[in-house]
Amino acid sequence: MLKRTHTCGALRKSEVGKEATLTGWVASRRDHGGLVFIDLRDRYGITQVVFNPEYGKELHEKAGELRAEFVVAVKGEVRERPPGTVNPRLPTGEIEVYAKELNILNRSEIPPFEVEDRANVSLEHRLRYRYLDLRRPTMQHHLIFRHKLCQLIRQYLDSQGFVEVETPFLTRSTPEGARDYLVPSRMSHGAFYALPQSPQLFKQLLMVSGMDRYFQIVRCFRDEDLRATRQPEFTQLDMEMSFVEEEDVMAIIEGFMAEVFEKLLGKKISLPFPKLSYQRAMELYGSDAPDLRFGLTIKEITDLARESEFRIFREAIERGGFVRGLNAQGCSTFSRKEIDELTGFVGQHGAKGLAWFKVEDGGLSSPITKFFGQGLQAAIKERMEARPGDLLLFVADREKIVHQSLSQLRLNLGRRLNLINNEEYCFTWITDFPLLEFDETLGRYVSIHHPFTSPKLEDIPHLEERPHEVRARAYDIVLNGVELGGGSIRIHDQALQQRIFRLLGMDDETAKKRFGFLLEAFKYGAPPHGGIALGLDRVVAMLLGLDDIREVIAFPKTQKASCLLTEAPAEVDEQQLKELGLKLL
RNA sequence: GGGGCCGUAGCUCAAUUGGUUAGAGUACCAGACUGUCGAUCUGGGGGUUGCGGGUUCAAGUCCCGUCGGCCUCGCCA
Numbered sequence: 001m002l003k004r005t006h007t008c009g010a011l012r013k014s015e016v017g018k019e020a021t022l023t024g025w026v027a028s029r030r031d032h033g034g035l036v037f038i039d040l041r042d043r044y045g046i047t048q049v050v051f052n053p054e055y056g057k058e059l060h061e062k063a064g065e066l067r068a069e070f071v072v073a074v075k076g077e078v079r080e081r082p083p084g085t086v087n088p089r090l091p092t093g094e095i096e097v098y099a100k101e102l103n104i105l106n107r108s109e110i111p112p113f114e115v116e117d118r119a120n121v122s123l124e125h126r127l128r129y130r131y132l133d134l135r136r137p138t139m140q141h142h143l144i145f146r147h148k149l150c151q152l153i154r155q156y157l158d159s160q161g162f163v164e165v166e167t168p169f170l171t172r173s174t175p176e177g178a179r180d181y182l183v184p185s186r187m188s189h190g191a192f193y194a195l196p197q198s199p200q201l202f203k204q205l206l207m208v209s210g211m212d213r214y215f216q217i218v219r220c221f222r223d224e225d226l227r228a229t230r231q232p233e234f235t236q237l238d239m240e241m242s243f244v245e246e247e248d249v250m251a252i253i254e255g256f257m258a259e260v261f262e263k264l265l266g267k268k269i270s271l272p273f274p275k276l277s278y279q280r281a282m283e284l285y286g287s288d289a290p291d292l293r294f295g296l297t298i299k300e301i302t303d304l305a306r307e308s309e310f311r312i313f314r315e316a317i318e319r320g321g322f323v324r325g326l327n328a329q330g331c332s333t334f335s336r337k338e339i340d341e342l343t344g345f346v347g348q349h350g351a352k353g354l355a356w357f358k359v360e361d362g363g364l365s366s367p368i369t370k371f372f373g374q375g376l377q378a379a380i381k382e383r384m385e386a387r388p389g390d391l392l393l394f395v396a397d398r399e400k401i402v403h404q405s406l407s408q409l410r411l412n413l414g415r416r417l418n419l420i421n422n423e424e425y426c427f428t429w430i431t432d433f434p435l436l437e438f439d440e441t442l443g444r445y446v447s448i449h450h451p452f453t454s455p456k457l458e459d460i461p462h463l464e465e466r467p468h469e470v471r472a473r474a475y476d477i478v479l480n481g482v483e484l485g486g487g488s489i490r491i492h493d494q495a496l497q498q499r500i501f502r503l504l505g506m507d508d509e510t511a512k513k514r515f516g517f518l519l520e521a522f523k524y525g526a527p528p529h530g531g532i533a534l535g536l537d538r539v540v541a542m543l544l545g546l547d548d549i550r551e552v553i554a555f556p557k558t559q560k561a562s563c564l565l566t567e568a569p570a571e572v573d574e575q576q577l578k579e580l581g582l583k584l585l
Numbered sequence: 586g587g588g589g590c591c592g593u594a595g596c597u598c599a600a601u602u603g604g605u606u607a608g609a610g611u612a613c614c615a616g617a618c619u620g621u622c623g624a625u626c627u628g629g630g631g632g633u634u635g636c637g638g639g640u641u642c643a644a645g646u647c648c649c650g651u652c653g654g655c656c657u658c659g660c661c662a
Contacts, residue, residue: 034619048622068612085620093622110613113596118623119611120597124654177662197662224661225586348588348657404658450662559655 002073002103009045011078013094020097021075022047023105025135026066027115036063040074040097041115043140048087048096049074055100062102069108069115069132075101123550127564130555142552145264146540150217152263153237156256162213162239167202169195169219174514176451176504178222181232189581195221198533200450201518203240204490207529208521215239217536226559228548229482229538233557237485237539240531246475249487249532250429253477257427264543273427273477281430286324286407288433291481292426294419298324298406304379305396310371312353316396324402325355325394327384328413332358332391339391345412346395351405355394359386411481422545428478435459435472436503444505449474451500452518453488454530460496467503477534484539487532494522 004023011020024042031037036051051063066072076099087093112129113121117138126133133139154164173180173194180194196202198220206214216238223232241249254271261267274292281290284297305313305323313323328334334342343354357364363377372380384392395405414420435455436445445467447453455463459470474488491497497519501511512519537549550556557563577583 028622028624030621030624032618032621032624035621036619037621037624039622046622050620052619054619082620085622087622090622110595114612116623122592122597122654124592125596127654174662178660200662222661225659227661228656230661350658447662453662558653560653562653564654 002075007044008040008042008047009091011047011092011095013080015078016080016095018078020078021073022097023073026068026070029066038066045092046090047092049099050096051099059102069111070104071106073103073105074099130565142544143554145544146552148264149540152260156259157215160252162215163211164216165206165214167199171196178224181221181223184580184582186579197222198236199238203238205521207240207242208526212242226561231549231556232561235536237534237536240529242527242529244530246473246489249530253532269425273429275429275431277432278430282403286403288430289478289481289483292428293421293424293480294414296326296410296414298326299384300324301380301383304376307376308372310368313396321396321398322402323394323396324406325392326406326410327386328391328393330389332389334391346405346409349405349408350401351395351397357392359388359390361388426480430476430478433472433474435470436467445503449488451504452490454491463499479542482538482542485532485534489530492522492526492528494519
């Protein structure tokens with residue numbers, strides 16, 4: 001077999017006159033009857049190979065057999081291309097290889113779709129033939145970029161004293177949080193491992209071990225419904241540090257992000273990242289992951305709406321709801337149809353309606369203006385900072401619905417009105433999350449972050465009396481409206497951890513059964529510690545300007561969590577079930 | 586679990602109100618062609634309209650079910 005001397009991206013004018021052997025796939029063939037041109041592709045690039053009939057009849061006939069995706073080795077002379085035939089779109093476009101010898105290493109059936117970046121193929125077919133999809137230069141770039149990011153992570157965290165430690169995939173189920181993927185035990189019938197939703201408890205135990213600074217690029221598993229940004233198995237950059245407070249964890253991430261942007265994107269970002277409290281974020285943006293590349297903040301008019309004659313507003317307020325809205329500047333030209341579309345849009349997010357006013361020179365114009373007196377209209381205009389030509393949009397409902405619908409409406413308008421600069425990267429830390437949230441269906445409090453998150457020290461005294469007011473030492477990092485990750489300072493005190501379990505409605509016996517190993521470990525000198533985990537797939541996607549993490553995962557799953565390539569999940573043999581002591585219902 | 590969109594040639598799509606032989610681009614095959622690079626020109630092959638049932642004189646089109654893909658709400662500590 002011919003061994004390659006260069007890759008398909010390597011040859012330049014400086015190699016003209018030399019002999020070279022290239023290997024790769026036939027990307028395209030242009031057969032002129034006499035001259036035959038082949039674009040040869042490998043991971044490194046594309047080089048044009050020329051077959052001239054004057055170099056031998058046999059060679060030329062063999063070249064005529066070539067088809068798309070054949071695997072070949074070609075030996076020949078590197079020549080400068082004749083004047084006027086240089087291809088400026090290829091880095092190798094000034095040269096070509098004049099073939100003297102051709103080995104067809106493997107043939108290919110006609111591929112189900114063309115292996116080209118511009119090919120427009122459904123995700124279904126791309127996943128079914130992922131190995132062909134991944135042959136496309138764009139997809140190779142995504143995977144290589146991801147690899148480079150991982151290299152950078154290891155290099156940076158190593159320089160900061162972090163140690164990479166692997167933690168088990170076969171572990172025990174912890175019912176708090178997402179649904180677990182279960183693995184039956186052959187040794188102990190009726191018992192199951194769970195695949196980790198994150199290595200949370202192990203990394204805390206590593207802190208008790210004195211590892212001091214830990215990280216891991218690790219697969220996590222959650223058996224929940226999928227989205228473009230959610231896969232059942234995904235990768236986290238997981239970190240934990242001892243003897244730290246919030247600022248220490250944030251500083252590491254900020255330093256890391258600055259390095260990533262500089263080395264991978266050639267961009268400077270300003271440090272430190274701004275901080276926004278959860279409460280403020282919800283007030284202004286209705287979301288704990290706001291896109292700060294544009295303003296269009298939410299304004300409160302509940303107090304004014306209470307004074308109106310508008311029944312829908314008044315009833316919503318009487319039921320304990322709120323009236324809040326957005327000022328879509330310059331949008332009074334929106335047609336009735338456009339406003340109906342917006343109404344339908346907020347309807348998808350739970351709002352029962354969308355009240356609107358067009359701002360005119362005199363007052364407000366709308367079918368419901370008659371329910372608002374002159375003074376009230378003026379007050380609303382002032383509150384909304386409205387000027388003639390603006391469109392005011394309001395939702396009246398329970399707070400959760402108001403938040404959801406207005407935050408989505410804000411994003412919708414931001415895109416529609418071109419308020420978003422795609423070149424901009426707006427990082428922010430969201431801080432001071434509530435520790436707990438009352439779950440109506442469970443009839444008890446649940447952790448917002450996870451049960452190992454420390455409450456703020458000053459809130460600990462009223463943990464039991466006013467649990468909903470207790471704030472957590474938790475923080476999320478948000479970039480352009482996408483939550484990249486989150487973390488917290490953990491509880492390292494056994495007694496406090498036990499109090500939290502009790503608040504979550506877990507009796508001591510259950511807590512001991514589920515988390516006894518952690519409580520026990522805390523008895524033997526657990527240092528104060530905290531950490532963070534970033535969704536690596538999301539980070540890679542964001543950095544590449546993509547909104548679908550399937551573009552940066554080699555073999556992702558479909559929305560039904562199946563793999564179109566391997567057809568997993570699949571049935572297993574009766575014998576396998578028997579060994580596991582399982583029977584299908 | 587709820588709502589929505591889609592499934593037609595290898596691929597990406599079209600097909601009027603339900604109406605004659607289901608088309609286009611590309612890919613593929615054959616021929617021609619010595620400077621192309623999304624080659625060009627000429628010709629050709631290619632369809633159980635996802636699957637099953639129903640309505641109708643007549644179904645790619647309408648209805649029911651089912652399978653698959655996507656989006657979305659819930660869910661995702």
